[in-house]
Amino acid sequence: MIAETKYGKAVAFLRSGFFAFGLLLSAVWEGPVAAQDNEEAALSREEIVQLVVLANLEFTLLHEIGHALIDHFELPVFGREEDAADQIATTTMILRNNADVDAYAIDRLLAVSGQWLSEWKEERRVLGSAHAFWDSHSLSIQRFYNINCLLYGANPDELSFLLDSEGLPAERGFLCEDAYKLAYRSNLWLLENYGRAATDIVPFHGLTVEFQPTRDPRHEKVRGWIVSSGLVRDIAARATEFFPWRREVPVRFVNCPGSAEAFYNRNVAEITVCYELLELFLTSVEKDFAAELAVVCGNAGLRRLFAARLSCLPE
Numbered sequence: 001m002i003a004e005t006k007y008g009k010a011v012a013f014l015r016s017g018f019f020a021f022g023l024l025l026s027a028v029w030e031g032p033v034a035a036q037d038n039e040e041a042a043l044s045r046e047e048i049v050q051l052v053v054l055a056n057l058e059f060t061l062l063h064e065i066g067h068a069l070i071d072h073f074e075l076p077v078f079g080r081e082e083d084a085a086d087q088i089a090t091t092t093m094i095l096r097n098n099a100d101v102d103a104y105a106i107d108r109l110l111a112v113s114g115q116w117l118s119e120w121k122e123e124r125r126v127l128g129s130a131h132a133f134w135d136s137h138s139l140s141i142q143r144f145y146n147i148n149c150l151l152y153g154a155n156p157d158e159l160s161f162l163l164d165s166e167g168l169p170a171e172r173g174f175l176c177e178d179a180y181k182l183a184y185r186s187n188l189w190l191l192e193n194y195g196r197a198a199t200d201i202v203p204f205h206g207l208t209v210e211f212q213p214t215r216d217p218r219h220e221k222v223r224g225w226i227v228s229s230g231l232v233r234d235i236a237a238r239a240t241e242f243f244p245w246r247r248e249v250p251v252r253f254v255n256c257p258g259s260a261e262a263f264y265n266r267n268v269a270e271i272t273v274c275y276e277l278l279e280l281f282l283t284s285v286e287k288d289f290a291a292e293l294a295v296v297c298g299n300a301g302l303r304r305l306f307a308a309r310l311s312c313l314p315e
């Protein structure tokens, strides 16, 4: 009755008003980065690259699980589903460790919002922004600000360096504590109304994880990080424990030549993550490392992650 015990714990957290949802869906991820002390300088370049790639995978997977929850349990959504999935992912990552957001949780969220900023810059450079306006997702640059806003709203003291910066203009920042309260309340509502009941243990369907063989050394490298970190396995296990899925929801890591994406397919209730998307995250963070010092040091999120490695001048 392990599941029953764990669920009991989660309910206790929920009733105490603390971080239930973060415990619920997110991984107990103690990868190589978390094993270090809090000195940024202690992180090697490889560890930072790994942190950024896995953080973006974590966000991606939680976003797709958000779609799966909305579909599977026919959740009401007021607004765009893509924004709701982003909010579920962001709030869950914020709460992953505890209500008092720890340094590594912050680093991971900044790594995710930094990726959206990079994508926005790339979109403008390569395509112009025509497609972005009719897409079902918010603009990459809005996703960057939305994540920073919830992160700041969850912990304004720790994140004060973000307010009134390129990452979060003050006019938006003043609304973020309320925005986070609403996101938190919504996640608790989801757990209270749709979480697995203690009596609802069997049948026990949930998320399963499959890795298609990779065809590229860079894909294999990231796949190795995923497996050794336990990140995906743990997220899948928690999503399984805490929601009474009526059927299996496979999470498949697959080769998608020419297509860097992840998606939830509601026709077959499956989550697909392309290795090519993970490679995009990898290439992006490698490019950040190669970027001009002033660019990296001038970006609040990147600065936090890379400053010690790159010897940014004091602000």
Ligand SMILES: [Zn+2]
Pocket (backbone or CB within 6 Å): 063, 064, 067, 082, 085
């Ligand atoms: Zn989506």
